[in-house]
Amino acid sequence: MPTKQTSNVDAWLKRETLRTRKALESASRHFDADDGLTVNTLEAVYGQESSFGTQLGTRGSSKPAGHFQFEPPTAKRYGLSVSKENDQRFDIYYASSAAARYLKDLDSMFSRKTGLSSGKSTIAVTNVSERKKFVLAAFNAGEGRVAGAQQLAEKAGKNPRLWSDVQQFVARAGTTRAKEQETREYVEKVLSYESEFAIKSPADKRKKQQKPGTRQAWCTEGRWRTIDDRPVFICA
Amino acid sequence: MGRVCVVSCLMFCVVLLHGHQSRAAAHKRFGNMTYLTDSPYIVERVTLVNGQRVTWNGRLHHSMYYEGHYVYGDFNRDGRKDAASVVAQSEGGTGHFLELAFLINEGGQLVHRVSHYLGDRVMVNSLKERDGKVVIDMVVHREHDCRAGPTKRVKRVYDYLNPNPDLVLHS
Numbered sequence: 001m002p003t004k005q006t007s008n009v010d011a012w013l014k015r016e017t018l019r020t021r022k023a024l025e026s027a028s029r030h031f032d033a034d035d036g037l038t039v040n041t042l043e044a045v046y047g048q049e050s051s052f053g054t055q056l057g058t059r060g061s062s063k064p065a066g067h068f069q070f071e072p073p074t075a076k077r078y079g080l081s082v083s084k085e086n087d088q089r090f091d092i093y094y095a096s097s098a099a100a101r102y103l104k105d106l107d108s109m110f111s112r113k114t115g116l117s118s119g120k121s122t123i124a125v126t127n128v129s130e131r132k133k134f135v136l137a138a139f140n141a142g143e144g145r146v147a148g149a150q151q152l153a154e155k156a157g158k159n160p161r162l163w164s165d166v167q168q169f170v171a172r173a174g175t176t177r178a179k180e181q182e183t184r185e186y187v188e189k190v191l192s193y194e195s196e197f198a199i200k201s202p203a204d205k206r207k208k209q210q211k212p213g214t215r216q217a218w219c220t221e222g223r224w225r226t227i228d229d230r231p232v233f234i235c236a
Numbered sequence: 237m238g239r240v241c242v243v244s245c246l247m248f249c250v251v252l253l254h255g256h257q258s259r260a261a262a263h264k265r266f267g268n269m270t271y272l273t274d275s276p277y278i279v280e281r282v283t284l285v286n287g288q289r290v291t292w293n294g295r296l297h298h299s300m301y302y303e304g305h306y307v308y309g310d311f312n313r314d315g316r317k318d319a320a321s322v323v324a325q326s327e328g329g330t331g332h333f334l335e336l337a338f339l340i341n342e343g344g345q346l347v348h349r350v351s352h353y354l355g356d357r358v359m360v361n362s363l364k365e366r367d368g369k370v371v372i373d374m375v376v377h378r379e380h381d382c383r384a385g386p387t388k389r390v391k392r393v394y395d396y397l398n399p400n401p402d403l404v405l406h407s
Contacts, residue, residue, distance in 0.1 A: 049383050049384060051381075056384070073328065115295070116296050120294070141329050142275075176402060
């Protein structure tokens with residue numbers, strides 16, 4: 001008799017503890033009404049990254065590790081401590097909060113023109129569901145790569161606000177077709193998991209409305225200064 | 237009989253120690269080498285320090301890591317000993333993109349000329365040289381594997397002179 005194959009999402013939901021769900025719901029408060037991000041987006045990314053915490057890696061590692069697979073520079077950017085003794089990438093509350101803030105920051109970057117480095121800036125994507133694709137691609141490949149692909153798409157006469165037009169330029173933004181393919185698949189998989197979580201997950205989607213995250217005002221005019229060995233963008 | 241055993245053990249230890257020392261020297265060499273990046277808008281090439289380097293440019297950063305695997309061989313078939321090592325690059329996202337860096341012998345200096353892409357968070361077990369090509373034993377992702385947990389073990393061959401166009405820098 002053929003057995004019904006359970007999807008990844010079913011397996012992850014079986015594994016989800018109350019603590020995990022509360023952490024993800026709490027982290028989703030960093031999202032707000034004008035983004036397309038929900039607790040289900042976080043669940044989908046969590047599943048795609050570490051299979052709901054079953055593949056965490058090594059504490060204090062300089063490689064991606066923990067629940068959301070942050071590498072140390074990104075983890076530190078979001079205030080997590082990374083050491084062998086205390087690696088907050090392995091604490092679901094800290095890790096999911098950092099992941100939510102990173103997703104929200106990426107959403108802000110792609111919601112308006114944002115300077116990233118000299119000569120590199122994002123192109124605003126106003127459509128919320130379209131923007132989510134850019135956000136997820138950047139969550140995996142980095143915002144610089146995706147912004148570069150947008151600029152190349154625009155130069156080629158394509159629509160830099162449509163992921164289907166931009167994705168083919170990820171490789172031309174200085175990388176390989178195989179890497180471009182992985183980034184496309186990452187976006188497709190997370191979106192498909194997210195829709196499944198939206199139907200099956202008991203997580204409370206209204207949490208994000210309870211306490212809207214504080215919006216960081218990105219500016220496009222200004223200059224870079226180095227303060228305490230860290231780059232800081234001073235708005236004009 | 238006893239003396240033969242002692243001498244054999246001593247010789248075995250010397251060989252083991254020599255192998256360990258040469259591996260340590262190679263790791264030091266490849267972990268402090270200059271590599272090309274695929275993020276020229278952040279930094280074009282980086283010299284690793286103790287196996288890693290993080291470079292900031294504005295709001296963007298680029299990280300590169302030596303992954304601890306290397307192999308020697310004549311990869312461009314010019315009769316001189318080249319090398320290949322595995323490095324990973326990241327741009328802040330969760331992707332940790334591994335590649336095989338071919339380091340070509342140019343007047344006695346190993347120079348990074350090209351990389352062949354291996355994958356996001358694949359796990360490399362070993363590198364071997366065969367007929368001027370690199371054979372990598374590694375674990376890659378099945379369709380439903382999470383990024384942190386690839387499960388499909390494969391052996392793949394990478395040829396410096398005949399690269400798969402999908403795996404080298406798009407031009």
